[in-house]
Amino acid sequence: MGFAPxxxxxxxxxxxxxGAQRANLIHREIVRLTLLGAVAVIAFFITRTIAASNREMSxxxxxxxxxxxxxxxxxGDVGRAIDSFRRAxxxxxxxxxxxxxxxxxxxxxxxxxAARGALLALRERxxxxxxxxxQLARLAAEQQDVNQALRYYHNTLYAPxxxxxxxxxxxxxxxxxxxxxxxNQASRAVSELLALSTDLPDDAPIHVQVANRFLEAGDxxxxxxxxxxxxxxxxxxxxxLAGAGExxxxxxxxxxxxxxxxxAPDTIDxxxxxxxxxxxxxxxxxxxxxxxxxxxxxxxxxxFAYARQRFSDCMAHVLIGRVMSDDERALDDQAGLFQxxxxxxxxxxxxTIDAGVDLIGRLEGIxxxxxxxxxxxxxxxxxxxxxxxxxxH
Amino acid sequence: MRxxxxxxxxxxLREHQVFLVLTILIGVLAGLAAVLFTVAIEQTxxxxxxxxxxxxxxxxxxxxxxxxxxxLLAKFFPDVRGSGVPQTExxxxxxxxxxxxxxxxxxFITGVLCIGSGHSMGREGPSVQIGAGIASxxxxxxxxxxxxxxxxxxxxAAGALAAAFNTPVAAVLFALExxxxxxxxxxxxxxxxxxxxxxxxxxxxxxxxxxxxxxxxHLVHPAELAVYAVLGxxxxxxxxxxxxxxxxxxxxFRRLPASTKMLQPxxxxxxxxxxxxxxxxxxxxxxxxxxxxxxxxxxxxSMAALCFLKLAATIVSYASGNAGGIFAPSLYIGAMAGGAVxxxxxxxxxxxxxxxxxxxxxxxxxxFAGIIRAPMTSVFMIFEITQDYQxxxxxxxxNLLSFVISRRYQPVPVYxxxxxxxxxxxxSAAARxxxxxxxxxxxxTEVSFIRADTSVGIALETLAEHDEPALPVGSxxxxxxxxxxxxxxxxxxxxxxxxxxxxxxxxxxxxxVHPDHPLDVVLERFAxxxxxxxxxxxxxxxxxxxxITLDGIVKIKxxxxxxxxxxxxxxDRQ
Numbered sequence: 001m002g003f004a005p006x007x008x009x010x011x012x013x014x015x016x017x018x019g020a021q022r023a024n025l026i027h028r029e030i031v032r033l034t035l036l037g038a039v040a041v042i043a044f045f046i047t048r049t050i051a052a053s054n055r056e057m058s059x060x061x062x063x064x065x066x067x068x069x070x071x072x073x074x075x076g077d078v079g080r081a082i083d084s085f086r087r088a089x090x091x092x093x094x095x096x097x098x099x100x101x102x103x104x105x106x107x108x109x110x111x112x113x114a115a116r117g118a119l120l121a122l123r124e125r126x127x128x129x130x131x132x133x134x135q136l137a138r139l140a141a142e143q144q145d146v147n148q149a150l151r152y153y154h155n156t157l158y159a160p161x162x163x164x165x166x167x168x169x170x171x172x173x174x175x176x177x178x179x180x181x182x183x184n185q186a187s188r189a190v191s192e193l194l195a196l197s198t199d200l201p202d203d204a205p206i207h208v209q210v211a212n213r214f215l216e217a218g219d220x221x222x223x224x225x226x227x228x229x230x231x232x233x234x235x236x237x238x239x240x241l242a243g244a245g246e247x248x249x250x251x252x253x254x255x256x257x258x259x260x261x262x263x264a265p266d267t268i269d270x271x272x273x274x275x276x277x278x279x280x281x282x283x284x285x286x287x288x289x290x291x292x293x294x295x296x297x298x299x300x301x302x303x304f305a306y307a308r309q310r311f312s313d314c315m316a317h318v319l320i321g322r323v324m325s326d327d328e329r330a331l332d333d334q335a336g337l338f339q340x341x342x343x344x345x346x347x348x349x350x351x352t353i354d355a356g357v358d359l360i361g362r363l364e365g366i367x368x369x370x371x372x373x374x375x376x377x378x379x380x381x382x383x384x385x386x387x388x389x390x391x392x393h
Numbered sequence: 394m395r396x397x398x399x400x401x402x403x404x405x406l407r408e409h410q411v412f413l414v415l416t417i418l419i420g421v422l423a424g425l426a427a428v429l430f431t432v433a434i435e436q437t438x439x440x441x442x443x444x445x446x447x448x449x450x451x452x453x454x455x456x457x458x459x460x461x462x463x464x465l466l467a468k469f470f471p472d473v474r475g476s477g478v479p480q481t482e483x484x485x486x487x488x489x490x491x492x493x494x495x496x497x498x499x500x501f502i503t504g505v506l507c508i509g510s511g512h513s514m515g516r517e518g519p520s521v522q523i524g525a526g527i528a529s530x531x532x533x534x535x536x537x538x539x540x541x542x543x544x545x546x547x548x549x550a551a552g553a554l555a556a557a558f559n560t561p562v563a564a565v566l567f568a569l570e571x572x573x574x575x576x577x578x579x580x581x582x583x584x585x586x587x588x589x590x591x592x593x594x595x596x597x598x599x600x601x602x603x604x605x606x607x608x609x610x611h612l613v614h615p616a617e618l619a620v621y622a623v624l625g626x627x628x629x630x631x632x633x634x635x636x637x638x639x640x641x642x643x644x645x646f647r648r649l650p651a652s653t654k655m656l657q658p659x660x661x662x663x664x665x666x667x668x669x670x671x672x673x674x675x676x677x678x679x680x681x682x683x684x685x686x687x688x689x690x691x692x693x694x695s696m697a698a699l700c701f702l703k704l705a706a707t708i709v710s711y712a713s714g715n716a717g718g719i720f721a722p723s724l725y726i727g728a729m730a731g732g733a734v735x736x737x738x739x740x741x742x743x744x745x746x747x748x749x750x751x752x753x754x755x756x757x758x759x760x761f762a763g764i765i766r767a768p769m770t771s772v773f774m775i776f777e778i779t780q781d782y783q784x785x786x787x788x789x790x791x792n793l794l795s796f797v798i799s800r801r802y803q804p805v806p807v808y809x810x811x812x813x814x815x816x817x818x819x820x821s822a823a824a825r826x827x828x829x830x831x832x833x834x835x836x837x838t839e840v841s842f843i844r845a846d847t848s849v850g851i852a853l854e855t856l857a858e859h860d861e862p863a864l865p866v867g868s869x870x871x872x873x874x875x876x877x878x879x880x881x882x883x884x885x886x887x888x889x890x891x892x893x894x895x896x897x898x899x900x901x902x903x904x905x906v907h908p909d910h911p912l913d914v915v916l917e918r919f920a921x922x923x924x925x926x927x928x929x930x931x932x933x934x935x936x937x938x939x940x941i942t943l944d945g946i947v948k949i950k951x952x953x954x955x956x957x958x959x960x961x962x963x964x965d966r967q
């Protein structure tokens with residue numbers, strides 16, 4: 001190869017020239033610059049057209065890679081799906097759908113860091129995009145990173161959602177509530193549910209969904225309220241009746257609970273049991289209000305006899321091979337004394353009834369712990385004793 | 394009232410204005426050429442390989458296409474092999490910036506075919522040559538003075554690079570640092586204008602998408618600087634391996650018979666086809682995989698393997714004489730090496746560290762600084778990609794170390810070394826900056842040569858006739874060596890007077906200077922010479938431009954003193 005210096009053959013602008021030559025030179029340079037400008041303009045449009053056609057080709061390729069990726073993901077070939085989604089993102093850069101699919105596949109392949117990287121790159125361009133934030137939130141949730149998950153879920157929820165996407169937004173908040181409940185963050189979950197319940201449509205299933213989460217978070221009062229709102233819209237909604245019954249039951253309002261549970265279908269779990277327990281509580285509670293003293297006395301005698309019998313049967317069963325503990329012996333002695341006391345005419349005395357309910361609770365407690373399972377009547381007696389104890393405290 | 398300017402000054406002023414307009418137009422045209430080049434490579438690759446090529450296709454396409462490009466490169470475009478950056482530098486420094494019109498055209502065609510057919514090469518180097526070629530052709534066509542036309546070469550190069558990489562500042566720095574070789578060059582303004590014009594055009598066509606989507610990275614823990622320093626050392630080592638491997642294999646290809654030159658690219662294609670069958674990720678430019686590495690999307694094993702395979706594949710593609718650059722491969726190799734280091738550090742370091750992507754990013758700059766030897770360009774390039782100041786400190790630490798290691802063990806930069814293999818010796822920065830007396834002013838252009846087939850006896854007579862201690866053997870176009878009177882006398886005494894002079898020449902390099910070498914270099918080399926120091930052309934290091942002898946220096950000095958005295962006398966008389 002050689003680079004021998006060459007001399008320009010034509011007269012250049014910097015060389016001294018006479019007037020006519022100068023005019024010619026200037027004329028020539030203007031014409032040539034204009035021509036060069038025209039060439040640049042034409043080249044621009046040609047290049048733009050070719051580049052646009054190339055872009056279309058890339059977009060088509062990207063769509064095809066995406067389809068392949070989805071098919072591979074569906075068939076469980078995650079590794080190849082990742083490769084396909086990657087190619088799609090390269091061919092059609094900035095296309096959110098492809099990056100989200102890639103992140104999803106990466107997360108499924110336990111490449112969480114790579115998934116997060118892809119999503120963060122996307123988020124940098126669109127910090128408020130709800131889809132991107134939601135994916136990041138799910139990734140953080142997968143890693144049990146409560147604070148990050150909460151941050152991205154909130155970014156998702158407070159992003160500018162379209163008016164017709166209210167349902168989707170509600171689903172995201174329910175997803176967040178479920179995540180919080182799963183991670184023992186009940187109070188945060190209740191806060192989210194309160195925010196959610198202010199903006200609910202009159203739709204029974206939605207109220208039931210929210211009420212169930214309230215129930216799970218331990219906010220029985222608001223759960224009952226939501227179930228009742230569902231029942232106002234759809235009075236015979238089985239899930240709402242069962243839920244309302246359970247909420248009322250947990251609140252200790254057994255009459256109301258039985259009222260709802262009677263109408264709830266037995267096919268729903270625990271409805272029948274709860275109904276029976278509620279029934280026993282209502283019919284067996286010696287401390288119930290608005291009952292006559294004779295009835296109160298009858299209940300006490302009957303339930304004490306039942307509880308003592310259960311305790312005795314249980315002890316007879318479990319004491320094979322071991323002796324009665326001091327506590328059990330003391331309780332048995334106390335029960336014997338109380339039995340004697342019950343034979344006196346003054347058992348309608350309030351202190352005696354309190355002591356009797358307390359004793360029933362202790363007998364049932366030990367028997368239930370030593371000889372499960374507890375029958376509905378046993379559960380009812382335990383609830384009565386607990387309620388009495390709570391009231392006393 | 395203003396005094397009208399003298400005509401020559403008016404014309405010079407007008408040339409400045411024309412130059413400015415031309416700078417903008419060249420920026421636009423170079424940008425368009427770079428965009429078109431990129432698009433054409435993508436289209437070619439798509440048509441040759443389709444969406445998901447079979448192994449057979451991956452294997453067959455590179456060698457078959459290389460047969461075609463081999464013919465084109467050997468028959469029609471011999472000046473467009475390889476990157477294009479060294480050729481552009483040579484054109485700028487040694488040929489008054491003259492690049493024939495067929496060069497940008499040929500580079501476009503062969504570059505598209507080589508890179509599009511899967512060769513592991515970059516598009517930036519060819520873009521630089523295409524842009525510089527367009528600028529050179531346009532400058533001469535408009536009728537600029539040779540000096541101004543030469544100035545357009547780096548302008549076109551900057552414009553093309555700015556569009557090819559979407560990094561206008563790095564493109565300007567590259568033109569100054571690499572092409573011109575002077576960061577204080579007066580062409581700064583012109584290169585900036587062209588670069589901006591080019592990027593505007595590129596973005597208006599392709600959109601304002603950065604080349605890589607990179608998360609914001611930063612230094613997580615001060616101790617990470619030590620890790621980045623280690624990365625710099627590793628990068629320097631890999632750079633060195635790349636340069637040595639490339640130059641060694643290229644020298645090997647050059648030693649093959651000239652008749653194989655047309656087929657050499659196909660040999661490279663065959664190797665690339667074999668590699669592609671098992672690792673298609675090294676195909677072409679490969680920026681999508683760099684993007685993955687930067688975003689932590691690759692595993693350690695993949696990155697380590699790709700680093701090695703890309704290095705080997707690029708060496709083979711380039712050394713076998715295909716048309717394509719080493720700019721993109723150096724970034725690719727650096728990203729993979731850095732990413733692999735990052736994964737190890739992230740897993741085992743006892744302190745918190747940045748994600749592997751941060752190391753991939755610094756690794757890119759490190760390899761670029763080590764291979765291309767343009768440290769400022771690499772720092773600004775990474776900055777333009779990330780828009781993040783915080784990564785600059787680790788980047789500078791790693792770059793500096795890589796640059797120092799590479800320079801220590803490979804003193805001649807790779808682009809210059811490639812030119813030297815082609816017998817082109819670029820002037821050093823010191824030689825370009827020198828304003829004192831040079832070899833050109835001291836040399837004698839009338840040179841007597843002894844032909845290689847002349848017998849030792851006759852050669853001794855010729856030396857005696859010319860009263861010279863030594864004479865060059867060969868011809869003005871091709872110097873074969875030097876013979877001294879002492880050596881010839883020894884041979885005659887040994888009874889070898891009939892042997893041809895060509896057979897007694899040493900194989901070693903002939904001590905020589907280039908016309909632009911300063912006086913101190915001339916004196917130093919003269920002391921090593923047999924008393925006659927040949928002055929060799931830089932653009933063709935086998936061509937003799939003149940010789941320097943002690944008598945010659947004295948005669949020239951006396952002649953000049955005499956001329957000065959005469960001029961002084963005439964002045965006195967007037």
